[in-house]
Amino acid sequence: MAIALISPRFRTTADGVSVIVSDDCGAVVFAAFALLSRSMTHSYDDPTTRLVCLAADDSPADRIDRFLATHLGTPSQPLSRSRIKALIIDGQLSEDGCTLNNPSAPVKPGASYALILPPPVDAVPKAENIALDILFEDSHLIVLNKPAGLVVHPAPGSLTGTLVNALIAHCGPSLTGIGGVMRPGIVHRLDKDTSGTMVVAKTDAAHHGLTGMFAAHDIDRRYQALVWGTSVDRDGTIDQPIGRASYDRKRQAVTTKGRNAVTHWQLLRRFPPFGSHIECRLETGRTHQIRVHMAHINHGVIGDPLYGRAPRSGQMPDNLARTGLSQMRDCGRQALHAARLGFAHPITGEALHFETPLPDDMVGLLALMERTVSDRATGKTHPTG
Secondary structure (H helix, E strand, O other): OEEEEEEOOEEOOEEOOEEOOOOOOHHHHHHHHHHHHOOOOOOOOOOOEEEEEEOOOOOOOOEHHHHHHHHOOOOOOOOOHHHHHHHHHOOOEEEOOEEOOOOOOEOOOOOEEEEEEOOOOOOOOOOOOOOOOEEEEOOOEEEEEEOOOOOOOOEOOEOOOOHHHHHHHHHOHHHOEOOEOOOOOEOOOOOOOOEEEEEEEOOHHHHHHHHHHHHOOOOEEEEEEEEEOOOOOOEEEEEOOEEEOOOOOOOEEEOOOOEOOEEEEEEEEEEOOOEEEEEEEEOOOOOOHHHHHHHHOOOOEOOOOOOOOOOOHHHOOOHHHHHHHHHHHOOOOOOEEEEEEEEEOOOOOOEEEEEOOOOHHHHHHHHHHHHHHHHHHOOOOOOOO
């Protein structure tokens, strides 16, 4: 572990246990380092870096992210405020030994702040032996059925075990770099907990052709979803821009500052008093588009932890409905499946259409809804097994 001890009034660095101390306030630096070093371990094999910043007793009022951006880093290794903010949100900052994850928190005079810089990540994803459900493959592209729970490409928090890692193992080094180092072959994506049909490019020519089709909306993409509420119209269109939510960086929202987003839906069946089974056709492909749009019209996707607000038990008309609602809430992931994908082959021009059935968990949720509706209609007092 490399440790750097930095003060607003002076800056020193340390490599291992050798500390370089500035001429001014040297005794204070040594005293602070001796105090901190008892709680730190040193390993030459650990690439993690811990930056320690001591706020002076007379430090002016300031946000902690701005304060650290001013006083941490060197010309050769600068630390931007945006990176520091992300590290703080990720729980990498401590104040006097206690985790601080609010980048706007005020600086506490006299406090000791320790910021952990995780080791650098290899920019090139590695091959991993992960099973793929392949629907079609030729020398130019792969069409597959992605299971829920599989992340499409490496990202913070999911650097391994992704679809990209599986694709590199399946295709070999020829896939590397097509369309980008971290997302080779990827022309569109599904959320981690959304299942269904995807297409991946294996050549630069296929990647270019597919990317153009997605941009021109020449792809037929249809999803099936189970949503809360039964008042949804038989069909309709949501034409509302989507962008990052101002109140939560992990969420998207309908906002005038967002990008154009259009979702068409058609009702397949209602399950009163719980929800509805719908099909959605995407005209655009924004992050979380169906989930955000359906929540915007008060029909969030069942099981969606970000947008799918479930009815309250008190809104249910009887005990049977309340019991069924409780079971539906525990479905484990958003009930959203990319059921159909149609496009012209980017090289041959052949019309291709692929459909995948609902996965077992959504089939089970549909069966639960149907059974509970039936039990209520026949006057049963409790759900059957």
